[in-house]
Amino acid sequence: MIYIPNSETFNIVTRITYKYHFIGGSIMREAWHTNDDRLYIISQNLPAPEIDNHKQIAKKGTFICPYCKAQLYVKSGEILGNFFSHLHGESCEASKQSEARYSKYEKQKKNDTPRQPHIVALINDELNVLAKVYPHVTVILGYLNQDFSKHIPDITLKINDYKYAITIVTNITVSTDQAIAKSIQNQKNYYASLGYEPLFFIERNHLGIDIDGQSLVLWKTELQALTSQKADIHWKDFLKQLGELEDLQAVLKLPKTDLNVKSIMYITPANEAISIEAFHVLEHPNTLPPKAHFFAMPYKLTFSQAFKINDENLSLADLDIEINNQSKYAEHFLQAKEAFERQLEEKALLAKLAAEENRKQAIENQQTYLERYSQSNYVKSDKDKKRELVMKAFLSNN
Structure with missing residues (x-):
């Protein structure tokens, strides 16, 4: 290690x-x-x-x-x-x-917990095993990689010509959230400008599921750490085939936004068996604190599973499990759609019954009025005289 x-x-x-x-x-x-x-x-x-x-x-x-x-x-x-x-x-x-790169790196990591370097070491060890198996894989600690000067990732991974910049985030608080989020945004832009795909792993003790059981409540740091992975594209294609966007939003209560599925990846602390869990989410627009709807509860991946090289890219997912989760989600959608359509039919029926009841009530009210009018003490001649007096008063005023 x-x-x-x-x-x-x-x-x-x-x-x-x-x-x-x-x-x-x-x-x-x-x-x-x-x-x-x-x-x-x-x-x-x-x-x-x-x-x-x-x-x-x-x-x-x-x-x-x-x-x-x-x-x-x-x-x-x-x-x-x-x-x-x-x-x-x-x-x-x-x-x-x-040494200058390391000094900059050390300043970047000053707010992280003591567990952070141990997690980095474990990831580095795992990736170096991959590098021994696959000759087209290269692993370098971030501060040793001469490509970087402005921001320094924890680890860099190269698979043929495809490059990743990996960063572990372990300490987010009310006082540090804003600064870390801004730093991550800057790092993402910088790494991308160098041709690296940024990957951010958040220590799992920051995970927060809202009381609806279907969405995450996020730090701003977590929101900035969202990335698009291969499994997210798989989910996006699946949702497009599942139904129209308006139907998905109405039936499944999805956020009122497009199907821009992203991942947030959590990592267990170094004092536990290290594993990775990825949520595939849609951001809720204009929420404070930020929220994101997730499609399925995540599953744990060991490092060897998470960093499995598939088609010369990192998988960061088990596609067999993803397909199974999508199958269950499709069943859930069909059941929810049937229930939603029944509710619409019931509402339409109730509205029709209410309209019919209102019509009957109007007829009854009209009949009651006519009956009362016919029983009025005013005779026709009295009514004609009253009308004549009203007309004279009107003409005299005009």
């Missing part, structure tokens, strides 16, 4: 000050292991004997700079922890840029 230090492990200001005034160059966490022929990230959890052993094998040429190929040495201290260094701290420009 690769350990990635968080902001609690390194104090940024202290480290940078120490780095340039004491070492005179850049520290490095990564080195190329010459015998294993792979990139090695030094752990911050090494016991003292292991630190000494790392220093000894470094002296014998085990670790070299991934950028300039110079020999690296292992150093350790209370402030900077364990790190690699060029001879006399005279680091190459590429390693300095790597």
Whole structure:
């Protein structure tokens, strides 16, 4: 397992000050292991004997700079922890840029929980297993990827020419929500401009289902984390075949919007068995707090299932389960449509009966009036005289 230090492990200001005034160059966490022929990230959890052993094998040429190929040495201290260094701290420009990327990355992650680096490490391990199986798959920790400078993802994944920028979000609160949401929006635009598809995973303890049992109540961060995945396109095509949009909205109480199905992906915390759950949703327009209607309760996917490569893309879903859920949803729609049509028929019948009752009541009222009029004490001559007086009064006033 690769350990990635968080902001609690390194104090940024202290480290940078120490780095340039004491070492005179850049520290490095990564080195190329010459015998294993792979990139090695030094752990911050090494016991003292292991630190000494790392220093000894470094002296014998085990670790070299991934950028300039110079020999690296292992150093350790209370402030900077364990790190690699060029001879006399005279680091190459590429390693300095790597450290600058890590400093920016560390600032981005300062509000995340201590679980975040462990979740990242687990995902990184799982993806590296895929990379060993599929030669066209490449996995790089975000701060080691030279494509990025403005924003840094946790991990980057490349499948042939298709690229993903993966980010884990673990700490959303009332005070941080607005800032994280804005950051995610900026990251999405930046990663897309570099040709990467952004993927955001939200720690599951932020999941909130509304009392209707059919919609999610979202942080603004969660709303920004929505993405369109292959399974969402599958749901959109399914809904279009299921019925007219107006019927779906009326029968299933879907949001009054188009069928722009998206995914929000939740990830369990590192102290549990790690799994991913994806909700396929439609956003409710103009709701506060934001809401999104979901089509089916999600199912848990292990990392190996979620990151299964299908048609040279990530699946992030089990299509067999998705098809089964859609079949159940179609049955639900037909039942709901029958009930909805019965309600319409009942309303039409009640309206017809009410109209008939009103007509009968009007006839009865008319008959009652005629009967009362015929029994009136006024005789015709009296009525004619009264009418004549009214006409004279009218003519005299005009």
